[in-house]
Amino acid sequence: MKDIYSEILALQERGEAGVLATLVERSGSGSRPVGTKMLILDNGETVGSLGGGLLEAEVIRHGAEVLESGEPRLVTISPPGGEEDRCGSRTVVFLEPILAGKNLIIFGAGHVGRAVAGMAMLAGFQVTLVDDREEEIGSQVGTDARFLLRSVEHFFADINVTAKTYLLICTRSHTMDLEVLRQALRTPAEFVGLLGSRRKRENFFATLRREGVAEDELQRVVCPVGLAIGAVTPEEIGVAVVAQLIERYRKGSSSAGTYVPATQ
Structure with a gap:
């Protein structure tokens, strides 16, 4: 037993x-x-x-x-x-x-990352927030969240990522987002969400192709991430992103998100 x-x-x-x-x-x-x-x-x-x-x-x-x-x-x-x-x-x-556990790792503990984390925990996800800023990691969003203070080069250190792990990249800069995306594509995660616009996605993809990243690897990236509900505020973005995660979990959907942040 x-x-x-x-x-x-x-x-x-x-x-x-x-x-x-x-x-x-x-x-x-x-x-x-x-x-x-x-x-x-x-x-x-x-x-x-x-x-x-x-x-x-x-x-x-x-x-x-x-x-x-x-x-x-x-x-x-x-x-x-x-x-x-x-x-x-x-x-x-x-x-x-x-049922398979719903594990979400969020890279970037700013306003959007914390909003997604709070909403995801309400939906039953086990959430880990990773950031390199102590002041952001100290901003609690719930007692059930796990917080990791790491330099960007070591964001994935000692983190167990499987094919069923959900990743969300929403750091404070495009440069950091790209570096985290490089690391994310070395994991087996099938869902790699990237906050941003279609233009950001194409710019990142062009860079990664030049670096030798295969097309089938890029297909794992969901950008824009979140369902198209016209979200603007961090809390609304949290609803859009978590709704898409639930859709993936329940239906195994392979469709990319259609949410485009109003500021990008």
Whole structure:
């Protein structure tokens, strides 16, 4: 049991998903008691066991469907042809999806960064704010946010970035934004949001192409970032950006944002 819960925590830290299967009812013979749990990973591997054999294979099959839908399910499994086998004649298993953790790292703790952080935490994101200014890091936006004081060259030091991590770049200058973007593209993050206009995006892309960055890497950059709601203030920008993050999380959308800051 401890190993399963430890793995669940590890899944969330990695930004990955899984399904927790719990044996809630069994009739007939069986090697596992009611309450036995098994964790199904998104690659089909398992932690723990419900007894193996046909039962476990069927649970894993249903688990893949639950992982796809994101909805819990109570399934009843009987042996083929109604014949009782060693796994029991009737088994009921509750399948509970464990959604991937929503991890957002914001580079730049100015007005916009703090506004996005506050809104993102309300939406259930785990937020890390990174800046090189002590006075900005000291501006608290919520007790659940993590604050890191780093020089720009070390913004990504000791930060775990996976393909499911969301990155937002909104530092105080274009020069710093570009440097952070260079570092961000060396990570596996699929969503790299950059605050700014289409002109800023094209200028940055031209520079990065000259530096040898491949086109498929540039396609990970979402700029302008945020949904097109006519946002102007930091708080409105926070709503626009977090709305797009939620859209990505829920739908896996690959469309770029259409928000253009009024000042750029």
